[in-house]
Amino acid sequence: MRPGARRVGALSALTVVSIMTALVSGTASATAVAAPSSSVAQAKKSHSPAQTRAHQTGPDLQVVKTGTTAVRPNGSVSYTITVKNNGPGTSTGWTVTDYLPAGLLNPASSTPGCTFGAGVMTCVGGPLAAGASSTITVTGMAGPNFTHIQNIATVIGLEPDPNLSNNISSATTAISGRLADLQVAKTGPATVEEGDRVTYTITVTNNGPNTATDWAVVDRLPSGLRDARASSGCRISRGVLTCTGRPLASGASVTFTVTGTAGRVTALDNTVTVQGRELDPDHSNNTSTLHTTVTPRIRADLQLTKTGPTSAAPGATVTYTITVKNNGPDASTGWTVTDRLPARLLNPTTSTPGCTISGGVLTCTGGALASGASSTITVTGTADQRFNGVENLAVVHGNDVDPNPRNNTGSTAARHLRITESVKAPRVIRRGDTVRYTIRVRNTGTVAYTSARPASFTDNLSGVLDDARFNGDMDATTGTVSYAEPRLHWVGTLRPGQTATITFSVTVQRRSSGDRRLVNRVVSGAQGSNCAAGSRSRDCSTLDRVDVRDQGRRRDLMASDGPRLAKRS
Structure with missing residues (x-):
């Protein structure tokens, strides 16, 4: 090893393979976990039918090891080893063997039944009923010349174990000079009503010990939160909120807000996560979950x-x-x-x-x-x-x-609005010809259409513009006419008996992929209109055909082809 290089505190590959081979093959015992391969083979041959039956009904011991995920050199490290009996039988006794890596200095345990020797911690436990658990703690110090520590523990019972695949567990601790324990917390209402505006607050805190130089918050917003908006520093894309910020000093916090409308759902479940560039010694506080109950509103x-x-x-x-x-x-x-x-x-x-x-x-x-x-x-x-x-x-x-x-x-007002549409064009419409439309809107009632409750209509030109182009020459004698392809819209006030006249034109294109039919229909949502949505009034629509043959022909205006020509000027 060259001078100044840092080592990995872990068991050798040979040791790990020996442990796993012994466990999975079913030959491991409480005193010889890493048995030589010859011993494994010999033990495997000695299984009798009675032993096989015992394997099927014996206690399934499981070991899970967790601990510090990141630490500074010479920092404190703590591991927790949990032994659980998954049944079906009761365990009369068991032994945990923890192969302590070289990078874990001054290992110690206050758990009764645990001893240390030759880099191995051995813990002996008594009876353990099906479903019961026992916990062991190990502490130590991270070596200054290591990049990480890998720690492996095994458990072996006195009875045959029907499932040896869960008898081994490991935990890895990263060692770095820069650590930033980022914590995220999300708060919001516990209960809202459908349709209410909901505000969530996300707080990111750096518990240190170093500055978090680069970090990000990710929050997959619940689908029931409609029209979501976020504060500065955040963006929402395809339902995912992402927030970033400047370096966060140790002990500092930053807050973001998210608002939205509670939809027609029963609950809003939301989990937010924070991640940083520096090693994080505690991942347990990197996520925060919030449950908001949504009560339905009466409709x-x-x-x-x-x-x-x-x-x-x-x-x-x-x-x-x-x-x-x-x-x-x-x-x-x-x-x-x-x-x-x-x-x-x-x-x-x-x-x-x-x-x-x-x-x-x-x-x-x-x-x-x-x-x-x-x-x-x-x-x-x-x-x-x-x-x-x-x-x-x-x-x-x-x-x-x-x-x-x-x-x-x-x-009680007598509101009546009569709309008529007419077209002026050559008798035989060919490509390049101009077609002019006139729409007249008359208040035939006894009450005026006011600015608060105006007269209006919309003319969807989709059935015209596949064969023609809009000339942009719309005009109205009163009111306001506007155009946003493909719709022409008019709105205005009309006193009883008053008429508004709206005109515009299109030019049939010389080359087009349309159906050679100029279909035009006016729809009005104004009270008392004869051209309401779904109306079959012929005053509200026109139909003309474009003739592409060399010899002109009279246009076919049969009703079976669609709405008939309303009126001609």
């Missing part, structure tokens, strides 16, 4: 409908009826209806239990409402001199999660 789809006149003769009695229905799936635990009554309704009153009127606002509080059940509210008053085209809007809010909040409002 009740409350729907509100309101009926009543929009016009009435002066002095006439006006009655509004508000119906709250629970569409389920769960029973509602409670709800509140709010209705700002029109100023032209004089002396409003209600006899419905749970309802009050204050400052022109009707407020009704309801209790539990089973799935499928309804509750009705009535309000009466007197029409003033100009009770005409009056809109009255009521809103319901439940105590529980509402899976469909779009039906939580009801109005």
Whole structure:
């Protein structure tokens, strides 16, 4: 060995092979674990049928050795040896042999029955029932000229052992001049409700003795944590959180936070791990696991409908009826209806239990409402001199999660929106031709579409753009029109009787891989629209064909090919 070189404190390969051969072959005894191969062969021949039966019913002794994973030169080392009887029989006695490596200086044990001699610790134990265990501790000091210590222990019982493969165990201790005991702890709520925002705190601490120069935190976030966000120094990719930071001095800590929304799951189980460049003398604190129970929230789809006149003769009695229905799936635990009554309704009153009127606002509080059940509210008053085209809007809010909040409002307003689409193009459309579209939106109702509740539509041009290109010349007489391929969108306010006209064009491409069909359909989610999703109105769609033959032909507009041409300018 050259001067200055550091050694490995471990048993020789020959010694380890001898131990394992003796154990697995079934010839090891309490006094001769590393028997010569000739003795092994001789003992193997001596097994009688009675001994074979004893092997099958005897106690299965198991040894597990754990200890310090990393230490500085001349630092303290501690090992724990656990002997367990896996049964089925009771062990009347056993012997543990621990082959102490040269790198473990001043070995000692306070466990009764253990002695030291010639680099070997021998521990003798008494009866051990099936399922019982016995523990041995060994301490020492890491040699200054070694890179690591490998320590092997074996156990042999007085009875035949049916499974000798678990009668040997080893532990390795790394020896280095730089150690950093990194510890990670994750904290958060023990219980949350579905839909709640959840905040986790991850704290990394360097317990020393040296600075941690390079370290990283890895946290595979639970799939039930939606819309996860992390603090500075962290990133989230494919559900895995990774955090890094500057060198962490001994005794210093750094904290990260992770937030997200609890999904529709029963629990959020999360384990975070920290690893550093320096050797870590204690791996037991490198992970932290947190369990958060998620309680499901009640889901009740409350729907509100309101009926009543929009016009009435002066002095006439006006009655509004508000119906709250629970569409389920769960029973509602409670709800509140709010209705700002029109100023032209004089002396409003209600006899419905749970309802009050204050400052022109009707407020009704309801209790539990089973799935499928309804509750009705009535309000009466007197029409003033100009009770005409009056809109009255009521809103319901439940105590529980509402899976469909779009039906939580009801109005007496007469909202009607009529949309018509037309196309202007050559009688025979060929490649290179320009096709112009006109969409007219008219408020045919008695109530205005306002900025709070505007009129709107979306035109998906996917069925056009496979054969044509959008010319970017969209225009609107009122409102705002925008385009984000492949959709054209318009939104605007319309007073009763007002019309908005939207125009744009496309040019048929000379080369394309499309179906030579220009299919265009308008969809509007505005209240009272004739072009709602799923509408079959011909006013909402157009169809034209592109003729690629040398001789033009009349376009086929048969209904079997799809929606017919709506209108032509």
